Amino acid sequence: MRYGRREVLRGIDLTVRHGEVLALLGPNGAGKTTTVEILEGFRTPTGGHVEVLGEDPAHADEGWRAGIGVVLQSWRDHARWRVGELLEHVASCHPAPRPVAETLDTLGLTEQADQTCGRLSGGQRRRLDVALGIIGDPLLLFLDEPTAGFDPVVRREFHELIERLKEGGMTIVLTTHDLHEAERLSDRTAVLIDGRIAAFGTNAQLAEDARAQARVVWLEDDERREVTSEDPSRLVWELHQKFDGPVPGLEVHRPTLEDIYLRMVAEAEA
Numbered sequence: 319m320r321y322g323r324r325e326v327l328r329g330i331d332l333t334v335r336h337g338e339v340l341a342l343l344g345p346n347g348a349g350k351t352t353t354v355e356i357l358e359g360f361r362t363p364t365g366g367h368v369e370v371l372g373e374d375p376a377h378a379d380e381g382w383r384a385g386i387g388v389v390l391q392s393w394r395d396h397a398r399w400r401v402g403e404l405l406e407h408v409a410s411c412h413p414a415p416r417p418v419a420e421t422l423d424t425l426g427l428t429e430q431a432d433q434t435c436g437r438l439s440g441g442q443r444r445r446l447d448v449a450l451g452i453i454g455d456p457l458l459l460f461l462d463e464p465t466a467g468f469d470p471v472v473r474r475e476f477h478e479l480i481e482r483l484k485e486g487g488m489t490i491v492l493t494t495h496d497l498h499e500a501e502r503l504s505d506r507t508a509v510l511i512d513g514r515i516a517a518f519g520t521n522a523q524l525a526e527d528a529r530a531q532a533r534v535v536w537l538e539d540d541e542r543r544e545v546t547s548e549d550p551s552r553l554v555w556e557l558h559q560k561f562d563g564p565v566p567g568l569e570v571h572r573p574t575l576e577d578i579y580l581r582m583v584a585e586a587e588a
């Protein structure tokens with residue numbers, strides 16, 4: 319994908335499976351939104367082959383669009399609509415929508431149903447964006463930084479909602495800068511750096527590819543010992559033999575997605 323002469327995506331090869339949550343991570347400007355906008359049919363790529371729900375998004379029809387739910391980075395329109403009316407209206411544009419009252423309840427917006435959208439708080443507005451994205455009961459949902467601005471309680475509730483949608487069979491493509499969110503929600507993660515896929519796989523596969531080290535901590539002679547190892551199970555086994563039993567104060571810390579991601583970005587910039 320080029321904008322003018324500038325190439326911003328340089329060959330992105332990935333397949334999203336039915337029913338999985340795919341997290342798309344990457345630094346600002348890496349090309350995540352561009353990728354997602356191409357998949358949503360909002361941008362026509364300058365090259366390559368894209369298929370979403372069996373069709374080329376750039377030339378797909380309304381029937382195809384009904385299968386897709388989109389939550390963009392920020393919608394600040396519809397200020398004069400009431401929340402409930404807006405959802406009713408958008409629901410009426412879909413062939414088989416979710417019930418409006420249930421959707422309001424799911425997003426914790428029942429009390430705001432009669433409020434105008436312009437008066438919602440930032441977090442409530444974002445929840446309305448998500449409600450608008452799922453009201454059509456899509457097969458495939460795109461979420462672009464869905465929890466930016468959520469307080470921790472709402473964020474937790476939102477994660478539970480995503481898990482329920484996933485259990486219901488929805489396929490979800492999520493872009494986020496929140497690595498804990500990606501780690502909790504995604505089946506697989508793609509890391510996009512400078513328009514290329516730097517890594518793609520389950521979080522365990524990414525850890526393996528990045529040859530990330532686990533940290534093993536224990537107590538010996540009243541001192542805290544810490545060793546990093548690619549094979550922590552072997553080290554623990556050796557310690558168990560050495561102590562001839564349980565290892566005092568044993569902790570094994572696997573690398574988090576955040577550790578892996580930060581390492582990849584640092585390597586790409588080096």
Ligand SMILES: Nc1ncnc2c1ncn2[C@@H]1O[C@H](COP(=O)(O)OP(=O)(O)OP(=O)(O)O)[C@@H](O)[C@H]1O
Nearest residue numbers: 321322324326344345346347348349350351352353
């Ligand atoms: N309409 C446009 N015209 C020209 N360049 C653009 C346009 N939209 C995006 N870009 C450029 O393309 C690159 C990728 O942008 P994109 O918005 O896809 O990144 P992103 O990974 O979503 O970033 P962020 O995390 O900041 O949202 C950036 O360098 C951006 O400046």
